[in-house]
Amino acid sequence: MSDTVLLALFDDVEPVADTLDSLRREGISENDMVVVSGVPYPARVLGRPMVWERLPLIAISGAFVGFLVGVFLNAGTPLLYPVHVGGQPLIPLPPSLVITYEFTMMGLIVSTFLGVLWESTFPSYGPKYYERRISSEGDIGILFRCPQERVAEFETLMRENGAEDVVEPEAKTL
Amino acid sequence: MSEQPHRWTMIIDLDRCTGCQACVVACHAENNVPVAGEDEVRLGRAMHWLRIERYWEGEYPNLKARFVPMMCQQCENAPCEPVCPVFATYHSEVENVNIQVYNRCIGTRYCANNCPYIARIFNWFDPEFPEPLNEQLNPDISVRRRGIMEKCTFCIQRIRRAEETAEAEQREVRDGEVTPACAQSCPTDAFVFGDLNDPESRVAKLARSRRRFRLLEELGTEPAVIYLKGGDAYVG
Amino acid sequence: MSVKATTTPVLVVQEDPREEHLLLDPRPTKELNGMILEAMQRTGKGFWLAVIILGALILVGLVGAWGYQILTGMGVAGIRRPVYWGVYIANFVFWIGISHSGTFVSAILRVFKAEFRRPITRGSEMMTSFALIVAGMYPLIHLGRTWRFYWMVPYPNQRHLWPNFHSPLMWDMMAIFTYLIGSTLYLYLPLIPDLAMARDNTTGWRQKLYRILALGWRGTEAEWHHLKTAINIFAFAIIPVMFSVHTIVSWDFGMTMKTGWHSSIFGPYFVVGAIFSGVSAVATVLLIVRRTMKLDYFLRPEHFDAIGKLVLVFSFAWTYFFFADYLTEWYGGEAVGKELLTLQAHGPVAPLWYAMLITNIVIPWLTLWNRKVRRSFWGLLLVTLGVNVGMYIERYIIVTGFLTRNRLPFDWGAYNPTWVELLISIGSLSTFIFLYAVVSRLIPLVPIWEVREGQIAHTLRRVGRALVPSVAELE
Numbered sequence: 001m002s003d004t005v006l007l008a009l010f011d012d013v014e015p016v017a018d019t020l021d022s023l024r025r026e027g028i029s030e031n032d033m034v035v036v037s038g039v040p041y042p043a044r045v046l047g048r049p050m051v052w053e054r055l056p057l058i059a060i061s062g063a064f065v066g067f068l069v070g071v072f073l074n075a076g077t078p079l080l081y082p083v084h085v086g087g088q089p090l091i092p093l094p095p096s097l098v099i100t101y102e103f104t105m106m107g108l109i110v111s112t113f114l115g116v117l118w119e120s121t122f123p124s125y126g127p128k129y130y131e132r133r134i135s136s137e138g139d140i141g142i143l144f145r146c147p148q149e150r151v152a153e154f155e156t157l158m159r160e161n162g163a164e165d166v167v168e169p170e171a172k173t174l
Numbered sequence: 175m176s177e178q179p180h181r182w183t184m185i186i187d188l189d190r191c192t193g194c195q196a197c198v199v200a201c202h203a204e205n206n207v208p209v210a211g212e213d214e215v216r217l218g219r220a221m222h223w224l225r226i227e228r229y230w231e232g233e234y235p236n237l238k239a240r241f242v243p244m245m246c247q248q249c250e251n252a253p254c255e256p257v258c259p260v261f262a263t264y265h266s267e268v269e270n271v272n273i274q275v276y277n278r279c280i281g282t283r284y285c286a287n288n289c290p291y292i293a294r295i296f297n298w299f300d301p302e303f304p305e306p307l308n309e310q311l312n313p314d315i316s317v318r319r320r321g322i323m324e325k326c327t328f329c330i331q332r333i334r335r336a337e338e339t340a341e342a343e344q345r346e347v348r349d350g351e352v353t354p355a356c357a358q359s360c361p362t363d364a365f366v367f368g369d370l371n372d373p374e375s376r377v378a379k380l381a382r383s384r385r386r387f388r389l390l391e392e393l394g395t396e397p398a399v400i401y402l403k404g405g406d407a408y409v410g
Numbered sequence: 411m412s413v414k415a416t417t418t419p420v421l422v423v424q425e426d427p428r429e430e431h432l433l434l435d436p437r438p439t440k441e442l443n444g445m446i447l448e449a450m451q452r453t454g455k456g457f458w459l460a461v462i463i464l465g466a467l468i469l470v471g472l473v474g475a476w477g478y479q480i481l482t483g484m485g486v487a488g489i490r491r492p493v494y495w496g497v498y499i500a501n502f503v504f505w506i507g508i509s510h511s512g513t514f515v516s517a518i519l520r521v522f523k524a525e526f527r528r529p530i531t532r533g534s535e536m537m538t539s540f541a542l543i544v545a546g547m548y549p550l551i552h553l554g555r556t557w558r559f560y561w562m563v564p565y566p567n568q569r570h571l572w573p574n575f576h577s578p579l580m581w582d583m584m585a586i587f588t589y590l591i592g593s594t595l596y597l598y599l600p601l602i603p604d605l606a607m608a609r610d611n612t613t614g615w616r617q618k619l620y621r622i623l624a625l626g627w628r629g630t631e632a633e634w635h636h637l638k639t640a641i642n643i644f645a646f647a648i649i650p651v652m653f654s655v656h657t658i659v660s661w662d663f664g665m666t667m668k669t670g671w672h673s674s675i676f677g678p679y680f681v682v683g684a685i686f687s688g689v690s691a692v693a694t695v696l697l698i699v700r701r702t703m704k705l706d707y708f709l710r711p712e713h714f715d716a717i718g719k720l721v722l723v724f725s726f727a728w729t730y731f732f733f734a735d736y737l738t739e740w741y742g743g744e745a746v747g748k749e750l751l752t753l754q755a756h757g758p759v760a761p762l763w764y765a766m767l768i769t770n771i772v773i774p775w776l777t778l779w780n781r782k783v784r785r786s787f788w789g790l791l792l793v794t795l796g797v798n799v800g801m802y803i804e805r806y807i808i809v810t811g812f813l814t815r816n817r818l819p820f821d822w823g824a825y826n827p828t829w830v831e832l833l834i835s836i837g838s839l840s841t842f843i844f845l846y847a848v849v850s851r852l853i854p855l856v857p858i859w860e861v862r863e864g865q866i867a868h869t870l871r872r873v874g875r876a877l878v879p880s881v882a883e884l885e
Contacts, residue, residue: 013866034630034631034632035630035631036628036629036630037629037634038439038603038607038629038859038862039859039862039863039866040634040635040637040638040859040863041631041634041884042884042885043631043635045884046631048631051632051635053635053636053639055636055639055640055643056639056643059643059647073564073572073575074575077564077572077575078572078575080570080572081570081571081572083261083264083574084264084265084267085252085255085256085258085261085263085264085265085574085576086251086252086253086254086255086256086265086576087250087251087252087265087396088256088576092576095256095575095576095581096575098581098585098654098658099575099580099581099584101654102581102584102585102588102651102654103584103588105588105592105647105650105651105654106584106587106588106591106592108643108647109588109591109592109595109644109647109648109651110591110595112640112643112644112647113595113599113640115636115640116599116636116637116640117625119632119636120632120633120636120637122625122626122627123622123625123626124625124626125621125622125625125626126626128626128628130628132610132611134610134628134629135443135603135606135607135610135611135629136439136440136443136607136610136611137438137439137440138438138439138440138862143630174606174609174621174624174626174627174628214485217490218490218491218492218493218823218824219485219490219491220491227818227820228820229819229820242820244818244820253666253667256574256576256577257576257577257578257579257665257666258574258577259562259573259574259577259579259580259583260561260562260571260573260574261571261573261574278561278571279554279555280553280554280555280558280559280561280562281484281553281554281555282549282552282553282554282579283489283494283495283552283554284577284578284579284662286491286492286494287492287494287495287666287668287813288666288667288668290667290668290816290817290818291818291821292491292492292816292818292821295491296484296491296494296554297483297554298483298484298485298490299482299483299485300483319555320482320483320484320485320554320555321483321484321553321554321555321556322554322555323554389818390817390818393667
C-alpha cells in the first residue's frame with residue numbers, strides 16, 4: 001500500500017467538522033477518516049453519517065437468554081427433583097416472577113457490557129495510531145488515510161483549516 | 175389432603191397435663207438433644223424440642239398455672255418450609271409431617287423466624303454429651319453439629335420403624351403402634367398419637383371432641399397438633 | 411389590585427455564575443487532568459496511618475472475630491430464641507441501603523439529565539460497589555454453617571438438589587448478585603476514557619495498570635458511540651434493578667408471618683429508606699473526599715446544596731412511609747402489633763426509637779431547608795451522619811426489636827449484641843472505608859470527560875439584565 005496515515009490535531013470542534021468536509025471534497029472516503037477525541041461528540045455535531053448501533057439488539061438478546069435461564073431455574077429444576085414446601089404448588093407463578101426478572105436483567109446487563117467489548121474490539125493492546133495529546137491536552141484529532149504522494153498537500157490543507165499540528169503517527173502499542 | 179396415606183396427629187389433653195416435664199426429658203433422651211446448661215438457658219437458648227409453656231392466671235393467692243406443652247406443630251402449610259433456600263425443611267408426602275434434613279441445613283435461621291410457634295431449635299455450639307450421657311445416645315438419630323436447625327419430628331424414627339415392620343408383615347400400621355417418646359413417658363396420658371386418616375383411631379375419635387382447638391388456627395397453617403381445652407386443671 | 415409592592419424590595423446582588431457553577435468555569439484540559447491526577451497521588455502520612463489502622467481493624471474483625479465465630483459456633487453472637495436474626499442482618503440491610511446511593515445519584519440523575527451530577531457520579535458509584543461487597547459478606551457471616559454457603563448456588567451438583575426458588579433468600583442472593591455485577595460494570599464503563607487519560611499521563615506501575623484497565627481505548631467516534639449507548643442502556647436497566655434489590659431485601663421480612671414484618675408497604679418503605687440513607691452517605695463521603703483530596707474545584711457548594719435538597723426530599727418521603735406503616739399497625743389493633751408499638755414507645759428500644767425520630771425527621775427538617783446549612787461542611791456532615799445513624803437504628807429495631815415480641819407471650823425475648831458482633835461490624839465498616847480510600851487513590855475520582863462534556867455544553871446567556879446558565883443538548 002502506498003497510503004499514509006496522517007493525524008491532524010485541532011483544539012476545537014468547529015474546524016474539525018469543516019476539515020472533514022474538505023477531506024470529503026478531496027476524495028477521501030468516509031471510511032478512511034476518523035475523529036479521535038477525549039470528549040464524545042455526536043455524529044451530528046461532526047457532520048458524520050449516523051451509524052446503525054447493534055448494541056440494543058445485543059442487549060435484548062442477552063435479556064432473552066437471561067429470561068430463559070430464569071424460567072429454567074423456576075420451572076425446570078423443580079421437575080428434576082420435586083420437593084414440596086409449605087402447601088405451595090411445585091412451580092408457583094408469583095414467586096417465580098422474581099427470579100425470572102432478576103435473571104432477565106442480569107442477561108441484559110452482562111450482554112450490554114460484553115457487547116461494548118465486542119463492538120469496539122476491546123481489549124486490544126496492539127499497535128494503534130494514537131497521540132497522547134488527545135487525552136492530555138484535550139486536542140481533537142482527525143486520523144485519515146491519504147495517498148503517499150499527496151501528503152504535503154494534505155498537510156497544508158490541514159494547517160489552512162486551523163490544525164495545531166499534523167503528524168505522521170507511528171502505530172504504537174497502547 | 176385425605177388422599178395421603180397417613181396424617182400423623184398428636185392430641186394433647188390440657189386437662190391431664192400436670193407440667194411434670196417428664197416428656198421434655200424423654201424427648202432429650204430419644205432424640206439426642208444436648209443439654210444447653212444453665213447460662214445458655216438463661217440467655218434463652220434452651221434446646222428443648224418440646225417445652226412446657228407455663229402461664230399464670232389470676233393474682234396471688236388465687237393463682238392458677240396453666241401448662242401448654244409446645245413443640246413443632248407439623249403444619250400442613252408450614253411457613254418454615256418455603257423460606258428455606260436449600261430445601262432443608264420440606265413437607266413429607268408419605269407421613270404428612272414437616273421434615274428437617276439436618277445435613278442440608280446451612281443455618282440461615284429463616285425458618286425459625288417464620289415459625290409462629292417459635293418451635294425451632296438452633297445448635298448455637300457443637301453439642302456436648304458429658305459422661306454418662308454419651309452412653310445413652312440413640313443410634314437411630316444423628317447428632318447435629320453447630321449451625322444446624324432442628325425441631326420436633328414426631329419421633330420420625332419410630333414412625334418409620336413401625337411402617338417398615340408393618341410392610342414386612344404385609345399389613346397396615348395398627349393404631350397405637352407408634353408412640354413418640356413424650357407420649358410414652360407421660361404419667362397422665364396427656365399425649366395421644368396416631369393417624370387421623372384412620373377414622374377408628376384414638377386420635378380421630380378425640381379430635382372430634384368439643385374441647386378441641388389448635389394453636390393460632392387463624393393463621394391457616396393447619397397444625398397437626400390438636401389440643402383439648404383444659405377446664406379447671408390448675409396447680410397452686 | 412394595587413401595583414404597589416407589598417414587601418420591601420431587596421436588591422439582589424448577582425453572584426458570578428462562574429464561581430458558583432463548575433460547568434461554567436472551564437479550565438484547560440491539562441489543568442483538569444493535573445488536578446485529578448494529583449489528587450490520586452495525594453497520600454500523606456495521615457493517609458497511610460489511616461490505611462494501616464483500617465487494615466488492622468479488618469484483620470481483627472473479619473479474620474479474628476469472624477474466624478472465632480466460625481470455629482466456635484453462632485452462640486458467640488448475641489442472638490438467641492426468639493431473636494434468630496441480629497446485628498448481622500441489620501448491618502446487611504444498612505449496607506444494601508448505602509449501596510443505593512451511587513445508582514440513584516448516577517443513573518436516575520443521568521436519565522433525567524440533571525447536570526449537577528457530573529462530578530459526583532463516580533464517587534457515588536464507587537460507594538455502591540463497595541457497600542455491596544460489604545453487604546454481601548453479611549449473609550455469609552450470618553450463616554450457621556458458612557462453609558456450606560455454596561449450597562445456595564444453583565448449579566448441577568452431586569446431590570442432584572437445586573436450591574429452593576420459593577425462598578426470599580434465593581431472590582435476595584440473585585438480586586444482590588445482579589446488582590453487584592451491574593453496578594460494578596456501570597462504574598467501569600464510564601471509567602474507561604478516564605483510565606486512558608491516566609494511562610497517557612502517568613509513568614511506572616500506574617501506567618502499566620491503567621494500560622491494562624483502559625483496554626486500548628483511543629476515543630474514536632465508534633468507541634464513543636458504543637460507550638454512550640451502553641451507558642444509556644445501563645442507566646435505564648440499573649434503576650429497576652436497584653428498586654428490586656431493596657424491595658427483595660424488605661421481602662425477606664415482608665414474606666414472613668411475623669406481625670410488624672408482614673406488610674405490603676415494606677417494599678417501597680425500604681427503598682425510600684435506602685435512598686435516604688444512601689444519598690446522605692454520598693454527602694458524607696464526598697465532603698470528606700473534598701477535604702482530604704483537595705477537590706475543591708470539582709466538588710463545589712452547588713453540588714452539596716443539591717444533595718442536601720435531595721436528602722431533605724427523601725426525609726419527607728421516608729417520614730410518609732414510616733407514618734403509613736406506623737398508623738396501620740396502630741389502627742389495626744392486633745395484640746402483637748400493639749406490643750410492638752409499646753416496645754418502641756416505652757420499651758427497651760425506646761431511647762433508640764426516639765433518637766431515630768430526631769435524626770431522621772426533626773434535624774433534617776429543621777436544618778436542610780437552609781441554604782447555609784446545606785453549603786457548610788460541618789452542617790451537612792453532621793446532619794447526613796445523623797441520618798445514617800437514624801437509618802441504622804431503624805433497621806436494628808425492625809430486625810432485632812420486632813423479633814422479641816411474638817404472638818404467644820411465652821416466646822418473648824430480648825437481644826443484646828456481643829463483642830463478636832461489634833468487632834465484625836467495625837471490621838466491615840473499616841472494609842468499606844479501606845476500599846474507598848485505596849481505590850480513590852487508584853482511579854480518577856471525578857469523571858474528567860463528563861465534566862469536560864458538560865463544560866462544552868454550558869454557556870452563559872443574557873436574559874434581560876441577568877446572565878443565566880444555559881445548556882446545549884449535545885447528547
